[in-house]
Each structure stands twice: as structure tokens, then as C-alpha cells.
Amino acid sequence: MKKMESAPVTTAAMAEELERYFDRLWPICRSITGPGYRESLDIISEIMPTERLRFPSGSKVFDWTVPPEWEARDAFIIDPSGRKHAAFKENNLHLVGYSVPFKGRLTLDELRPHLHSAPELPEAIPYRTSYYEKQWGFCLSHAELKNLPEGDYEVFIDTALQPGQVEVGEAVLPGETDAEVLFSTYLCHPSMANNELSGPLVMTFLYRLLAAIPRRRYTYRFAVMPETIGAVCYLSARGQHFKEHLSAGYQVTCVGDAGDFTFKLSRRGDTLADRAARIVLRDLGPHKIVPFDPYVGSDERQYCSPGFNFPVGSLMRTGYLGYEGYHTSLDNKNFISFEALCGSIEAYRKIAAAIEANYNWTNTVQYCEPQLGSRGLYTSIGGQTAVEDRGRAMMWMLNLADGSRDLLTVAEQSLQPIETLASVAEDLAEAGLLRRRS
Amino acid sequence: MKKMESAPVTTAAMAEELERYFDRLWPICRSITGPGYRESLDIISEIMPTERLRFPSGSKVFDWTVPPEWEARDAFIIDPSGRKHAAFKENNLHLVGYSVPFKGRLTLDELRPHLHSAPELPEAIPYRTSYYEKQWGFCLSHAELKNLPEGDYEVFIDTALQPGQVEVGEAVLPGETDAEVLFSTYLCHPSMANNELSGPLVMTFLYRLLAAIPRRRYTYRFAVMPETIGAVCYLSARGQHFKEHLSAGYQVTCVGDAGDFTFKLSRRGDTLADRAARIVLRDLGPHKIVPFDPYVGSDERQYCSPGFNFPVGSLMRTGYLGYEGYHTSLDNKNFISFEALCGSIEAYRKIAAAIEANYNWTNTVQYCEPQLGSRGLYTSIGGQTAVEDRGRAMMWMLNLADGSRDLLTVAEQSLQPIETLASVAEDLAEAGLLRRRS
């Protein structure tokens, strides 16, 4: 546990720096490919230097084909009275992602099938895409849509679809062993705050904290990509490697709101990733554990596809679909909090610390309790009735350390906080009472 | 699932037909043997043609001896004032089943040990039998019993006990395999509605629905018998066959009242019979699951005796002992509902459909999700937030179809309705994305 302690960073300073990066990233029109994605990845790489993996348009990755690159320059519609609507330059959510170029004059009735709104949230602009079917469209608030006058509309969409690539950014922090812990996030949504920018920001700041640790037991790998197609591409490159080396992984997403933590279990549900997250959340306070779901989810859907079945879960705050403004313009800076981002970084750091500390300890005195008092490890006055947290954790460590349990199991069975257990384990090891299984 | 769809039958038409059969069966004085039983079995065989298995009186079946055949022609008592009581011809419950013939004059005190009532239900005539000890007796309402005047009584019982047989009716619907699903019910109670006639009626109408299916994967076997001794006899004939072929079985009883379904688990508790019933009931709505019980029960007690330990449970409505008028004259036509009988038939049909659809599927794209959009299996507009039931079931099928799970397990783990899963599995198979394990 000690070696996981990193240089102290005040939350306030971290929150400010997070906000500066957020403000730079916010206006960029990202998609699964294209200049907006690349610009965002470059900014993110200032925090966490990345190597790039590139997958050219048209290449076959598992059951998928890498799409062409998309660039959006401008788009809007003009109503019969000459008023502009759904201007891309005002809010990049107005244009359906991957809309093909189009210029023309349509009646409102002809236009309607191309217009998307969210009737249940009449002020919100929804987020829509059409990556794999060639079409175009606009998203606008239901309030605006309802008031569009009848008549002829000018439609202008200046976009381009051309051969390019899907790009994945990756960083590795080597450890003493080649067993790996993966953090993965996506960077393909245009201007949305929680369901996009919170993920890359939390993950890259976590990178920084883990990079500051002098010695790491595990190798840590961090990956930024477009959702779904990026994960499919990434796994085509790293799947085999992960089969051999991946001990635990986390999909980092929706970690910016002030809600309680939610942990979505991996498909197996009882992997190191699941167990570390469960214990850390248990020790942190109120939270939710939800089962794996291959329908509602992010890239853990790919990591946990049956052929891979990797130990990858996802620690979120409220989580997708759990908050009202999900996939709309309401998921903006007002919805998130930079203190919450800091808390998410800290929770992920604690998970990494729990994984690092997860040794299998053996008590060197297997028969009866060791005499702790004579070693100065225990109060010398007997008969006291107050519970002493470190003493309690010590007795649990000694009793359960029979070589058959790792530290997470001790934490699970004893109900003692894993940080306390890890800390007393170090003390007991120094006193010669515990030995790590080699 | 498709091949399990049978010709549409309106519930109203079915309810009417059920009622016509009920009215014919109701007045007959059934017992575990004898003319009443045989007459009832003949009527039932109009719906479901039966072969007969016969076990002669005196033969040894496992630990039991087949009893003589019993015929009841008339019985009553006459009080000192000349009034008739407990007349068999008014209600066949008045005579204790298997009463030996008797004619004589007794004081009320001598008569009392032969009179049975249900003090907790003072208006009800209880149902009593004495199959294996030679005695005679009458059942009457507690209200009537209390008011019997002192004095001498004439007792008249015209019955006969003579060599005959226990008879079991059986029907088989062959399937593509010789793996069998058994439905079993009993036909030995005199005029009672839920605890007797509901079982044979539901089972035989279920036979009709399953007979209408063009291709069946499983072979379906249906058996009607007197309770306990009939099952002992039947198992002496079919026990060995079932050891080799029985995949699932159900004791059909108490399925006529309007209460929620109750499923009594088999002794093993996790057999195909249990799992199919659990999932169908989960999808249907509120219900109860109760553990196996060798004391309170019907013929599942024999099917689940330790030497057989067959996968046989029992889907009931409120179930025996759960309703007030059980084993009394209050269990009559007013207590049951023919719509409830139809619902019970439908629930059993869904269980058979779940068993038929219970294949072990394997996803042909094991690494990452297949690209459903390009196959027209999924919406082409991304980013939508509404849950789409078929899409959700599809993603679950694809994720869990790794060759290690049958469809019931997929339904258990995914919480998706088994009918939806079975249906999307067929679609995915047509698209080449799922393959049945041969």
C-alpha cells in the first residue's frame, strides 16, 4: 500500500486543471473519425502521451468494416421566412453524425423524416448518428420542431466522407510484472460533458497519479478510442495480448456527475476487476452494483464478448440512461462537477491500490494467536471493551492468512476496510508474522 | 418456438367445452377403482384417447398390494324419527370411500365413531376414505351431526368389494426424439371440482393443443390414474422406461381456481421441469415457488421417491391445503372458473414451448459484437435512448451464446422473456449469427 502513495495533489488544483482541459475540448465536433477526433486526442495526449494505433477505412476487423472518415464543416436549414435553424456552428449536436453532404430545397413534409427531436425533453437537442447507413439529418429541440412553419426549406450540409482511419491512443506504465490492468475510454461524442469528456479526463489524470508511483507491481495500460468501432479495432490488435496478460480492466465513462458510484460487473462477475471495485466501493460508502448487460453499455460490451470474456467492468457515477439529459444537449458543463471528477479519479486510484496490495499472505504462527502484546503491536492493558480498528484488522489478517486467500478475500470475509488490512499486513510482515506467498 | 404455435382456439369456446365435460363428470362416484372410475376414464378418453394399463387386485407393486375393486350402490342412515341422513344418492361424499357393506341398528353412541365431520367448516361435508382398513363410515356436515337426536339408528350400506383392478389411462404424442415430457393427473375423487376434475380436464385439453403441433422435438406422455396406488402401479410398469427417457414431468392438480400459480419444485429442485416452469411463471407475473414436500402432495411424492428421484414438479393454482374448502363439499363448481382452467392450460402449453425451444445456441461471431445494423437486424440511427425489447434480447442471445448455456439459462441470466429470446434466436440463426449445438 505504501508504494501506491503518490505525491499529494490538492483537489482544488486538480479540479481547476480539469476544467481548463474541459473548456478546450468542449466545442470540438468529435465523431468516430475525422479532424475533431484527432484534435481532441492531441489535447488529451498533453496529459497522457499516447502512441497511436491506426486502422484504415475499408479494413475488416472481426465482423466489422472500418468506415470512411467524416468531416463536418457546416450545416443548417433555412425556413420559408428566411430564418436559420439547427445550425451546426451553433451546436454541433444539430447535425446527425456521419450525415452525407446535401444541398436542396424540400417542403416541410419532405424534410420531416430527416428531423429528430426528444419529445420527452422539449428543450433538449438530442444526439443522433448514422455511421453505417448513408443518410443525413438534423437534431433540434422538440419546442423548435413543433413551431417550424409550413413551406419550402433550404437544406445545406457541407460534409465529406473519404478514406481515412480509425485511430486509438494508447499509453503504458510498465510494472514489475507483465500482468496488466487496463483502463479504456472513448472520445467520439461531440459537445457532451458527462457522457464523453468525463471519461478521458478522469482516465488521463489517473494515468498521471499512477505514473508518479516509483514502483508498480502491475503494468497499466490506458486506451482512448471511438466507442464500439474503436474497441473492435483495438481488440483486433490487442485481443491476443490481453488473453495472455490482462488481469483486470475498467471502462471509464459517465464519471462526472455528483451521483453515487455505480459499478457494472464484468460478464464473469467475479474477476479481480469486479472484486477490487466492489471492496473499494463498499469501503467508500453508498453505491450500486449492477450486473453485466450486453445491450445497455459501452466498450465493456466488446471486451466481454464471449470469445474474449475479459475481466473488464465499468465504474461510473449515475451511469448512462440513469440521468435525464443523457445523449442530449442537457449533458453539458452544468450537469457535471469537477469535484465529482476528482472523486472519480480517487476511487479509480483506490481500486488500483487495492489491486497492487492484493497479495496472498501467510501467517508465520499458524497455531494459536501470536503474542502481539510482547511485540508492541497490541495494547498492553487487557479487558478493554472499545473496538480498536487496527487491532481488529490485525487479528483478521492473522486468522485468515493461511495461504489460501488473497487480500481481497480477507477484506470480503472480514468486512474490514482493505486500506487498513493492507496497512496492518505491512506492519505484521515487518514484525515477521506474515509472509507473502512468492 | 414457431413450430410450437398451434391452431388458435378462443378461450371462450374452450371454456364452454370444458364446462360441458365438467358437468358430465361431476355427479359420478369415483374411487381408486370401480365402475365410477372407469366411466370417468371413458369420458376423459373422448378428449384424449387412452391405452389402459391394468393391475389386478392382490398383485404386489413395490411395497403395496393392489386393493380389491369397490362398488357403492346406496348408503344412508335413518334416525329415530325416521329421517334419512347422509344419503349417498344425494351427495356421494356422504359415504366414506371403500366402506364395507353393513346393515344394522345402532345407538347414536355406537354410531358416533363411524361419523366424520369438519367442525371448522360446519356446513361442509368432508371427504374421507379407508382404502386399506376394512371399516365403514359416513361424512356429514358438522351442523347436521350436532343435531342428530339420541336413540337407535338404522344403518344401510350397499357396497361391494371384489377382485378387480387398478386401471391407468395413458396417451403418447411421439416427437423427433425419445426424450420424454410427462404429464400426470389423478381421477379418484368423487364429486369435487378443483381437487380432481380440474386436473384431468386441463391435462387432456393440453394434450389436444400439443397434438396439433406438426413437429415435436420431445415425446409427450400423458397419464390418468387413481392417486397414490395408481402412481405406484404406473411406476412399477414405467419406472424403468422413465429412468432412461424422462426429461421433465408435471403432476397436474388443483388448477381450477382463480388464484395465482404455485409451482412445487421437484425433489432435485433444479431439473429441466423446474427451470422451465420457473421461467414461464416469472414471465407470466406474480406466482409462488414452493419446495418439494413428501408429506403434503400428490403423485409427485411417488415420482420423487428416492429411488426414482424423477424431474417431476407440479404446477397448481392455489394448491391443496391452500384453500378453505379442500377435501369437502365446498370444493364444487362455484369454487372454480373455466377461464382459470383455460389459463392453466395456456401456462402448461408455454412450459412445453419453453422446453421445446431450449436449445444450446452458439454465436458464430465470438469476438466483439456482430455488426447487426448492416444486416438490417438493428436500428440504423445510433444514439437512441429507448429500450427496444427485441434488440435487447438479441444482444443477450449473442453475448451469452457461447455454447455453454441452454436457452433457459440465457433466460435466467438475462432476465429477458423466454418467448422473445426463442424468437430472436430463430432470426439470428437465419442471419447465420447463431448455430444450434448438434
Next chain:
Amino acid sequence: MKKMESAPVTTAAMAEELERYFDRLWPICRSITGPGYRESLDIISEIMPTERLRFPSGSKVFDWTVPPEWEARDAFIIDPSGRKHAAFKENNLHLVGYSVPFKGRLTLDELRPHLHSAPELPEAIPYRTSYYEKQWGFCLSHAELKNLPEGDYEVFIDTALQPGQVEVGEAVLPGETDAEVLFSTYLCHPSMANNELSGPLVMTFLYRLLAAIPRRRYTYRFAVMPETIGAVCYLSARGQHFKEHLSAGYQVTCVGDAGDFTFKLSRRGDTLADRAARIVLRDLGPHKIVPFDPYVGSDERQYCSPGFNFPVGSLMRTGYLGYEGYHTSLDNKNFISFEALCGSIEAYRKIAAAIEANYNWTNTVQYCEPQLGSRGLYTSIGGQTAVEDRGRAMMWMLNLADGSRDLLTVAEQSLQPIETLASVAEDLAEAGLLRRRS
């Protein structure tokens, strides 16, 4: 079960005798060694004759060293006004156990670190010891402590620490087999009632009841010792024997108050000791089951140390730490009840009876139910709706007795009382329907 029936003892007579022993033991100043301990052990041995195991001061037992023997003759402090406080002869709790001899004059400020009180219970004298660090101290009520005047105090402590021994008293009741059941308790606390005297009293009276049984299947071993160091010593002598022979064990402590029973599970949690206690408590009524805890506990901490991991739990009433006056002068005769002690003895007796009756039975009629009516084991009138407890237990025995379950498992699965099951098993065995697995 029959052979476990012992001579009837009225609870009133037993309660009176318990009280007489209690009154003799109460005033003695016990500690983990010394004359008070020995005197107490001699009294206890009037009820249960004991052999003594002795471990000399200075010897090494596992990780511990046997301490010197301690004798306390007198101790008090005199305040500036000449008033005596914390007089050992008034209440032996006033002197910290194992205080070294001391005579001197101190200011109140110098004296304070040597004074212990319980602020949350201002009228209570707390119980404190210092077995392994050489120091001295006094315990007094917080009310008294607060009112000590400033000034110089005379301190007088007449104690002696000298080579001696730790002593364990042991008794054995041989059985038909060398599989053993252990009862263990401690005798090292000075004048406290529930947390001390209840344990030895219950255990020795239990010894008497079990000694009165003509034939025992198990060998019963009873041990009295000082807590912790006594258990460490005892296990150094008997640990290897227990590894070969111990089937179940119980730490008897805190069994004197009127609260519901609490059973603390063994470290393994599912041993014969745990299962027998769980079933007996389930049948007795409201109770609590708590998991093993290596921190808060008594000598089960040693029996359940990882190297031994013995099947030893602890049946208590409210249990240590669960009641307010624990480890203070409030744990006195008013706090306990001799009827409660009798109830605890009876509960332990029932546990022994359950262990004795825990045979693995096999039904000789494996196919279908045996015909109980013809054997006079079942009511001859069929159709009755009342639940008959023995009949129900009989059907469960017959159904579950397939050779794979012991009686405790039958009790667990069937929810039938173990005493009823044990009794009907004997009847069924007499009727040739059950056979014990040899």
C-alpha cells in the same frame, strides 16, 4: 435419541444447586494463575472431577511464554484526607490483574496514569489486567475517580509474581467411538457473574447430565482453563489429539443472562458443531447466529486459529460486548438468572443429543412410498387435512433417507424438528423401513 434421555432433574433443584456453587465461587480473586484460580478449580471439580494439566512458568507454548504465577494479598490507595480508595479487599476488581508490588507516595497527577475507570458507566468498576507488561494500577468507578482530591496519595500493593504454572482441569466421558465432542470454558476472571461463572457452572452441570447416559456414541471431553494462555497451553498438549479425533466443540461462555441464545459459528462455519447448534436453536425459537470473529471472542479464537481450524463454535446468551456491564462490576449476581443457566444447560444437552442422533439413514423401500397404513404407522382414515407432526416427519425421513444425508441434513432440508425426526427414525428402523449406514 432414546439413549440420550437422562434422569429427570427438576429445574428448580438444579437452579438452587447452581446458586450454592455460585455463592462459593463469587468472592474468590481469580486470575490466569495463582491460588484463587486453584481454589476455584477445586470447587468446580466437586461437580466434575478433573485431571490437571500443568505448564510451568517460563515454558514456551507456540508463540507464547507461560507467565509467572500471581498472588494478590492486599491493595489500596489513601487520599490526602486519609480516606481509603479502591480497596482490593472490598472488591477484587479494584486491582489491575497482575499488578506488580508497589509501595510509595505519589501526587494525584503522578497517580492518574495508574487509575482506570469507565466514563460511560460512571458507577461501575471496570476490569483491567496487564499480564505481559510489568505495571500496576487500580480500577475504580468514574464517579469516585472524578472526586479524588488533589494532593499526595499513599499507594499500597501487596502482590507477588513468582515461578509457578498455568493449570488446566480436564474430564473425559468415554463413548462407543473415539470421535470426540469438546466443551471448553475459562476460569480466570475475578468477581464477575455472566462473563465467568456462568461458563464453568453450565459446563460442569452439563457434564453431570451426559455422565448419566448409559451409552454414549461420542467421547465427551470437558476443559476448564484460564482464557487465552490456558487455551494456548491446552492446545500445545491436545492439539495433535484433536486433529485426529475432534468432531465438534463448543466454547461455553456468557450463558447466564436471560437474553436469547447467540451462536457464534466456527471459522469454517459449516462443521458438525455449527450444524447441530443451528438446528437446535432453530427448533428452540428466536436466536441469533453470528459469524466467526477472531478479534472479539474467547478461546474459540485459539481453537480456530488457521493451523488448527477446529470445528469449535460458541453458544452464548447475549454474548460478550452485547450487554452494558460487560467487564465491569455490574456483571454480578443481579445480572444473571439461575433459570437462564438451567436453560443454557438444556440447550447444550439438546446439542449433544442432536450430535448423538446424527446417523445417516437409508430407506429400505427406495421406490415409491412404503405403505405405512398397513404397518400401523399412519392414520387409516385418508383424506384428512390436519397436519400430523409425526406423520410429516416420517414422510420426510423416508423421502430423504437415500444414504446421502445425515440426520442434521434431513432436519435442515425438511424444516422438521430434529427431536421428532430422531424419534420417528427409531420407529421406522424398528419397522424395518430404515437402516443405519454402518
